[in-house]
Amino acid sequence: MLHDKRILLIIGGGIAAYKTLELIRLLRTAGAAVTPVMTRAAAEFVTPLSVSALAGEKVYTDLFDLTDEAEMGHIQLSRVADLIVVAPATADLMAKAAQGLAGDLASTLLLATDTPVLMAPAMNVRMWDHPATQRNLTRLQGDGVTFVGPDVGDMACGEHGPGRLAEPAAILSAIGARLTGGPLAGRHVIVTSGPTHEPIDPVRYIANRSSGAQGTAIARALVRLGADVTFVTGPATVAPPEGVTVKRVETALQMQDAVLAAMPAQAAVFAAAVADWRVATAGAQKMKKTVDGLPALDLVENPDILAAVSAPGPQRPRLVVGFAAETQDVTRLATEKRLRKGCDWIVANDVSDGTGIMGGTENAVTLITADGAEDWPRMGKDAVADRLAQRLAEALA
The missing domain is CATH 3.40.50.10300 (CoaB-like)
Structure with a gap:
């Protein structure tokens, strides 16, 4: 389904980051190449070694890595992909993208590209419902960013409501629809x-x-x-x-x-x-x-x-x-x-x-x-x- 497609996967810092391991596996099975980017907080929940092993590519983490800049460069990194996927898209990442901030590698990649972006939000229900997050959601949608989820369910923090990361299969489906035209193309x-x-x-x-x-x-x-x-x-x-x-x-x-x-x-x-x-x-x-x-x-x-x-x-x-x-x-x-x-x-x-x-x-x-x-x-x-x-x-x- 995704043969020869290149996905730039930005992994945000949240407990749901562990689900991105399954997402990477599904993407690779579907034929996509996955270039992973991790925020510093993401590395607190899932190891770069695990992500790299499943993706079959190195993990990018640092905006000021001289080796990475010499070999690829963060500007080029964000432009060679067919789609940028942010999963989990934390409240912090959404806020940075909505405001055009570029203080780390993940937010800089989102700002320095015209590649389509798909976000899969995941956060505490109160953070999701907060007016600031909803304003950021509206602004990002107006900028052309598409979203999958969040789902409603039990949170790791013990609360219940909207904020759970969409299941990896649902994210894969959304990626396929965004890249291939989708099952309703021409309808x-x-x-x-x-x-x-x-x-x-x-x-x-x-x-x-x-x-x-x-x-x-x-x-x-x-x-x-x-x-x-x-x-x-x-x-x-x-x-x-x-x-x-x-x-x-x-x-x-x-x-x-x-x-x-x-x-x-x-x-x-x-x-x-x-x-x-x-x-x-x-x-x-x-x-x-x-x-x-x-x-x-x-x-x-x-x-x-x-x-x-x-x-x-x-x-x-x-x-x-x-x-x-x-x-x-x-x-x-x-x-x-x-x-x-x-x-x-x-x-x-x-x-x-x-x-x-x-x-x-x-x-x-x-x-x-x-x-x-x-x-x-x-x-x-x-x-x-x-x-x-x-x-x-x-x-x-």
């Missing part, structure tokens, strides 16, 4: 994301509580697998991912027009939280309080975009995926919705108070198909997106 997928804002007057609107984080993660995961993604987004609070065609909309009517204009497509994923109703006639001026009481709002139903695209016809995508955000009887209501809408899959989740899913960083979903209901464990929204994208790729194969 057009439409993804809707975010809320819609249905105006009441120039300053008020009807909307749903959606950040757009899950739809954005899904689009990003599809791009990693090689898909040509049209990303139709309402006014979300997260930025669109890199590598997609962005169609910005405000209302459900605009979203419907944008989706239909983007057809045909092999698949469509409707992750947007579209408002069910809109005001029949929005006020041209701001509504004011009066002594006559509350103003009457004449509501009408918005178009059912999912049902319209799911309807039989020459332009119907091979796979149509809807979402169902419920607060009770999640599986039953989502199953009924799949049949009612005519779509192939429904991704259902419980967004009731206390779950922290709506607007949060994690999700716990049930995949509803014609074969039944499949409960997925609670995991980060990026991990949910990766899993859904992989299933979509398998379905379209």
Whole structure:
């Protein structure tokens, strides 16, 4: 799969560094050449001798090594690779890369290259959730860095949550997709994301509580697998991912027009939280309080975009995926919705108070198909997106 590909593997300092030994083995088995770089902290968790033995190449560690500079040079080292992989990508490495710092060999290599970069984060859950790390994540994604993981699970420190290094096999899959075009190369997928804002007057609107984080993660995961993604987004609070065609909309009517204009497509994923109703006639001026009481709002139903695209016809995508955000009887209501809408899959989740899913960083979903209901464990929204994208790729194969 990776024959003649050269990987520059930067190993960060964290307990998860031991997993990079298995990653190197998998890369070599897949035909890739691996040039390892270790931070000083990484050597506290895994020995350079072990890394070198598995990689079959010397380990680079020091920015100011005269022998290394004479033989290769750190600038050249970062440019002869087909892909730079950072695993584990610690909070410190992510921060240095996001800020453009270059105080050691690893951070200098990341700054002195135009080679694509794939990061596999691993850190304590509180470090991952910290606003600073999330800002760095957003900035790196905006710079074109792609990510795999982190997974959700138990930490070495005893805590539980997002922050575990993705499994070596998943990192290998992400590397293959980044280098070979991926299993969705040549496939057009439409993804809707975010809320819609249905105006009441120039300053008020009807909307749903959606950040757009899950739809954005899904689009990003599809791009990693090689898909040509049209990303139709309402006014979300997260930025669109890199590598997609962005169609910005405000209302459900605009979203419907944008989706239909983007057809045909092999698949469509409707992750947007579209408002069910809109005001029949929005006020041209701001509504004011009066002594006559509350103003009457004449509501009408918005178009059912999912049902319209799911309807039989020459332009119907091979796979149509809807979402169902419920607060009770999640599986039953989502199953009924799949049949009612005519779509192939429904991704259902419980967004009731206390779950922290709506607007949060994690999700716990049930995949509803014609074969039944499949409960997925609670995991980060990026991990949910990766899993859904992989299933979509398998379905379209």
